[in-house]
Amino acid sequence: MYFIKHRFLRFLVEHLGFRSLVLETDWTIGIHLDEYLCTGRGDPQALLAATWGPLQTNEILDAIRWMRFYNLQHPTDTIRVVGGYFGAGHTQAYDAVADYVRCTMPERLDELETYFSVLRPTVGIDEHIEWYSSQRDKQLFIDHAQLAYQLVADLPTQAGHALALQHARFIVGFYEYQGLVSLDLDLDQRIAKSVIWWHEHTGDKVVYWGGIAHTANGSLLATGHSAGSYLRGHFGSGYASIGLTFHHGSGADPIPFPSSEFAEAVLGEVGLDTYLLDLHAGQPDSVQDWLNAPTKTRVIGPYYDPEKDSLFHMYGSLANWFDIIIHTQEITPARPLA
Template identity: 30%
Template sequence: MAEMVTRWIEEHAHRLTTLDPEAPLTDLLPLLDIVRDAKVVAIGASTRQTHELSALSHRIVRLLVEERGFRSLALEGDNPSSIGLDEYIGTGAGDPRALLARARPFWRTEEILGVVRWMRSFNRRHPGDPVRFVDTAPTAQEHLAQLSLPDGLARIELGLAEDTIRWHENTADRIVYWGGLAHTVNGTPRTVSPPPRR
């Protein structure tokens, strides 16, 4: 069995050459064959606030925007418009670090700040074809309230999916959905432990 797994990895894996978000994206080009004509691509983080996963996710966002025309980014867990991030990437108004200070803790990282600044830079270079945030995420309080219900995770995921579909239907944008693995994995069964109540 171990030999089969090793052989599968050798046949399907592609080496990453860098995690630098500003580096050329040639090492990620094999992902484009997987994406094809998908309308929504989910990037699931197995753990939050890690430099390596966040830097790789930033590079994947860049690849999808620059090479496949994705124009909306959904950050799970916050509504970017409610804290002013969409205005910043659209117009440059505001301080992105101060805006992120009002976001959920797992988005208050240098890596997410780098993504926000990259989005602003992209929009300055492409004013007629900007990238934007999906403006439908529920608040943190709504998430926690639903998670405490018996079918809370299912309700959250249904709401996230419906919001993403609605955004696509209203904008025709291809969407990168960046969230936790619990909400992006395709598998049954799954066990997710809610945060402890205080």
């Protein structure tokens, strides 16, 4: 499936003018990946190794390296990459905010550092998350993050202000989400807001690379709406939801043929290894009825337990969820980073 995503990314870049990629990774890791795309500085393999498991694959590394190659060939028309998660426990986000304050209103730098003295990590991100989770008064940290954000928001709007404010916003997001108090703004809504902000900040057409439970248009998750539903609400038909489905194969674990109640069982009856289905194309009435009818679709991420197969699905209408389906009959495991 990673290979299909890479190929489709290349098509969108080369033929449809897309120029940014949002990955489900930390905001600050995205900054370093973007620097690699723009300058060649940094080690993309090491950066991916520091992110969460599903991105630690050679297929993702191949995509990043292809983007770098594209930029070398098109220096005036480059591709960008951004991390959509708010795990801003990495110190680079704090440093970037401090640099902006230092340049625009240095007399407020001490005030900022007072807030950051409570927030800035002194250990690795995983250790910092564990430490923060053990703190009883998480509101103290959230308050300091919000005060730092407001300080940046009140500064003169000069070059770099929007980016500094986004850094500060991600710091707030980290402490709110890890503190489990911001129930009105769930993970998917935060990702969608990141995509929207990046589009507005750059003007780029954006590819959001994520699992279908997050990219699909609908209320598919226990936490509420998917990121795709928020993006559809914001962009309307300007957001295209692409569903990647498969019939059987192997991921981290063997994945058997779907039972008859799953949409993949029907999609798998087509005698093609891989095909694209445009759900907006003209369809016979019987096909349109099937696409609109409630059905089950597999949602299998990096981990799968065949003993709990019933947990790995979502229930609803393909026509509501997706604009395009790319179906693969058999998948093979991704290649983990060495």
